[in-house]
Amino acid sequence: MTAILITISILAADRPNVLWITCEDTSPHLGCYGDKVARTPNLDRFAKDALKYRFCWSNAPVCAPARTALISGMFPTSTGSEHMRSMARLPAGIKFFPQYLRDAAYYCSNNEKEDYNLEKPGQVWDESSKQAHWRKRKPGQPFFAVFNILVSHESQLRDTRRPLVTDPAAVRVPAYMPDLPEVRRDWAKSYDNIALMDAEFGKRLAELDSSPEAEDTIVFFFGDHGSGMPRSKRSACDSGLRVPLLVRFPQKWRHLAPEDYQPGGDTGRMVQFVDFGPTVLSLAGMKGPEDIQGVAFAGRYRGAPNKYLHGFRGRMDERYDMVRSVTDGRYVYVRNYAPHRPAGQHVAYMFETPTTRVWYEAFQKGTLNAVQAAYWKPRETEELYDLHVDPDETVNLMQREELQSVVNRFRDELFKHTHEVRDVGFIPEDEMHRPAGEAARFGYGRSDRYSMARIIDAAERGTSRATPIQRHIARLSDRSEFVRYWAGVGLLVRGPVEAIDAGSRTRIAEALTKETSPSTAIVLAEYLGRYGDAAEREAAKSALWEIVRKPDQRYFAVVAALNALDYVKAGPPDEATAQALRKQAAKADPRTREYVGRLSESLARGR
Secondary structure, three states, X not given: XXXXXXXXXXXXXXXOEEEEEEEOOOOOOOHHHOOOOOOOHHHHHHHOOOEEEOOEEOOOOOHHHHHHHHHHOOOHHHHOOOOOOOOEOOOOOOOOHHHHHHHOOOEEEEEOOOOOOEOOOOOOOOEEOOOOOHHHOOOXXXXXXXXXXXXXXXXXXXXXXXXOOOOHHHOOOOOOOOOOHHHHHHHHHHHHHHHHHHHHHHHHHHHHHOOHHHXXXXXXXXXXXXXXXXXXXXXXXHHHHEOOEEEEOOHHHHHHOOOOOOOOOEEOOOEEHHHHHHHHHHHOOEEOOOOOOOOOOOOOOOOOOOOOEEEEEOOEOOEOOOEEEEEOOOEXXXXXXXXOOEOOOOOOOHHHOHHHHHHHHHHHHOOOOHHHHHHHOEOOOEEEEEOOOOOOOOOOOOOOHHHHHHHHHHHHHHHHHHHHOOOHHHOOHHHHOOOOHHHHOHHHHHOOOOOHHHHHHHHHHHOOOOOOHHHHHHHOOOOOHHHHHHXXXXXXXXXXXXXXXXXXXXXXXXXXXXXXXXXXHHHHHHHHHHHOOHHHHHHHHHHHHHHHHOOOOXXXXXXXXXHHHHHOOOOOOOHHHHHHXXXXXXXXXXXXXXXXXXXXXXXXXOO
């Protein structure tokens, strides 16, 4: 892997400082973006001196994979790090972008959240802690500093200690949500938290502006992904990916600004999180290594503007999903690779938010309209939304005859991007963690064993409800476990098929007994557990419990099997199985070990 940097040979004093002030779970709900409810005086003043980006995507709609895109400058879908709080390893020689800055004598501090899905390739920061600060650098040393503001995080929606300031009657409830008192209260609470975030932003900015370093420091402000409300956070639609981005260049460094920069101006240039690392390197006079996939949008090495931005959704905590999305700034194209699952799967942490609970309860009671109920139902394989007329993304335009050229354009772009970045998300997460070295994660995309064209073709056909079910059954004997996996997913996508005969069901059952890949066995068992006869359903449940109880089973196979058991309504684990699960959790990464407990609780509830 090439990791050569082209560095401008200049004195430290002749390089700009870069300050990132970031916040949690915040869409462009700011006064400077035209929001009439927002109370953001500090950010509004800052925007008068900065360039406002009208269209910035975080690539991922939840913190860990979004921050992974930021720190690596690479799409997590290409590095095996797309799943929430997974952990993958980059090949030797590839670094996080602050490491290149440190190599060039920058002082790099992070205060304090990291939450990456990639193992750190050595020391990334000079300091990463609650005490980290650019003031700790050596005299005259240029700095790159990050401060993250936590008060706007999703969890703060549940904090009832502070009385509401925002009037719930003043907020706008998106069309995809029911207009209920709890929903309005949570939206009002979100605006209150944004106001608290704005105050903290003002303090951080004042620290800089009262110092001599202000005239040498380029300042970024942005959110880490969309709002913490359900169907924003965790959604690969624009509602979950669009974030505010404001960038201020002092006069001394105005020559490094984008061509359309003017204080108080805005720009239609589309940017995404993988672009941020290469942009900071470019501002520091460095061209990033060829492995970086983002494009600098400022500095000496800025590149051509993006014509499209890309988003994705993988496993969200304990629930599996796979979504890819693309936008050109007007249309958003969404490709669901698990359309048999609802967008609103039961993620335990999300259900702690009152809006989520009352919205789901209304769905169960049948009191929602079709748009509001869609969040809890299986999805279409493809979706297309026009943000100019439908900013809430509620009207799927896929079947509009006059838009088929638009649809085909987005299909082509997704196909091109998938192959360019060698998207390894088409491999089940458990298979990425087999003990096979680099080839088990990042290297799959560059491995002969990962026959990309065949696997992606199997995924495309498997997730189309138009594919004949016999095609899926035929592929259950394929030599590739990944093709067999997508054949099993295809069966689940088709669901109950009246035309399937007993012989075909027998072939599926036989394939399950012969299957060597746990991931493929899990999807086959779920299919029979949901749609087989009584004997097949019991045999399928037994196969899933056997996967869960296996002492040396890989952790994410256990998580996937528990998901399947939940969907076949298998009931709670017995005590011996519960004990085996506790042992599995004890061996797991601390960031993910609670998933088996959450799924066991869901099995006990029988959702």
